[in-house]
Amino acid sequence: DRGSVQNSPKLYDVEYLMPVSLGTPSQQLNLDLDTGSSDLWVFSTLLKESMVNGQTLYNPNASTTSDKMEGYTWKITYGDQSYSSGDVYIDTVTIGDLTVSTQAVEAAKVVSEEFTADSDNDGLVGLGFGIINTVQPYKQKTFFEKAMPGLDSPVFTADLKAGAPGRYNFGYIDDDAYSGNITYVPVNSTDGFWRWVSPGFQVGSAGSFNSTRIHGIADTGTTLLLLPDSVCDAFYSQIASAEYEPSQGGYTFECGDPTVPDFYFGTANGQMIRIPGSYMSYSKTDTGSSRCFGGMQSDSGVGFTIWGDVALKAAFVVFDQGSEQLGWAEK
Numbered sequence: 001d002r003g004s005v006q007n008s009p010k011l012y013d014v015e016y017l018m019p020v021s022l023g024t025p026s027q028q029l030n031l032d033l034d035t036g037s038s039d040l041w042v043f044s045t046l047l048k049e050s051m052v053n054g055q056t057l058y059n060p061n062a063s064t065t066s067d068k069m070e071g072y073t074w075k076i077t078y079g080d081q082s083y084s085s086g087d088v089y090i091d092t093v094t095i096g097d098l099t100v101s102t103q104a105v106e107a108a109k110v111v112s113e114e115f116t117a118d119s120d121n122d123g124l125v126g127l128g129f130g131i132i133n134t135v136q137p138y139k140q141k142t143f144f145e146k147a148m149p150g151l152d153s154p155v156f157t158a159d160l161k162a163g164a165p166g167r168y169n170f171g172y173i174d175d176d177a178y179s180g181n182i183t184y185v186p187v188n189s190t191d192g193f194w195r196w197v198s199p200g201f202q203v204g205s206a207g208s209f210n211s212t213r214i215h216g217i218a219d220t221g222t223t224l225l226l227l228p229d230s231v232c233d234a235f236y237s238q239i240a241s242a243e244y245e246p247s248q249g250g251y252t253f254e255c256g257d258p259t260v261p262d263f264y265f266g267t268a269n270g271q272m273i274r275i276p277g278s279y280m281s282y283s284k285t286d287t288g289s290s291r292c293f294g295g296m297q298s299d300s301g302v303g304f305t306i307w308g309d310v311a312l313k314a315a316f317v318v319f320d321q322g323s324e325q326l327g328w329a330e331k
């Protein structure tokens with residue numbers, strides 16, 4: 001079996017949403033595929049109205065195939081301190097023509113203001129490893145873990161694009177979606193993340209390769225590229241107008257600065273993925289400002305590097321849960 005679904009970026013590529021069908025008859029919600037967490041949770045009719053702001057709500061009572069898991073609950077808090085919690089139903093879930101008939105659907109009863117404010121986002125599909133699923137008393141499998149046994153190949157791929165729709169594929173690799181070869185690196189799933197080690201980086205096409213191992217996670221649910229301070233310093237020192245602005249919470253530079261270099265990160269066997277300098281102008285710092293917030297920021301607040309959308313949209317990425325590897329290709 002296999003599946004394929006288009007993803008669509010929101011403004012500034014802050015997140016990528018995809019249509020997901022839940023229940024019978026099907027209820028379509030727009031969800032955020034997040035490889036940095038492992039709960040599939042949705043805005044639902046269980047929420048107080050004050051917590052809803054335009055989102056589409058999953059109504060388990062309107063689904064003939066939903067079964068309430070009595071006594072089961074979930075509660076998740078993300079690194080940015082946003083949170084949600086609620087009850088658990090088993091129901092059918094379809095993403096890109098791939099159906100899991102007995103998926104744990106976590107119906108929200110409470111969401112934090114960040115989620116309420118994000119009116120286009122109806123919830124998340126966590127495609128980290130199930131070991132960090134938050135359902136109690138017994139953790140639940142991710143959508144991919146439930147689908148995996150029936151797939152042609154135990155992989156899903158992420159093809160995120162800058163300012164344009166891309167695609168998530170399940171169960172196969174589309175050889176027309178990338179250029180050159182896919183280079184695989186080992187993944188350590190102990191913490192439930194797609195954690196891997198980059199051998200180093202290079203700033204600018206004429207820069208030297210800096211062999212410093214960077215431990216981090218591939219995370220579609222994080223917008224920016226969060227790297228060690230030493231790497232950020234090496235990058236921003238090459239941009240004439242760059243400075244660290246505590247009031248903005250990070251590195252900024254003049255949006256039109258012509259000195260913004262490309263950034264390359266190593267994967268394996270000498271392969272490097274090139275992130276165009278244009279991806280590093282994340283957004284204007286304030287309305288009418290000429291300064292841009294950098295797409296690369298320090299990981300010091302997190303404690304490990306996060307290869308978020310700014311990096312992932314420069315590559316075709318294979319999440320191979322069969323062999324616990326990540327595959328990287330240019331495109």
Ligand SMILES: N#Cc1c(N)n[nH]c1N1CCCC1
Nearest residue numbers: 034036078079080082221222
């Ligand atoms: N913080 C954070 C975070 C992360 N590291 N991966 N996904 C995250 N979120 C998904 C929805 C809100 C935050």
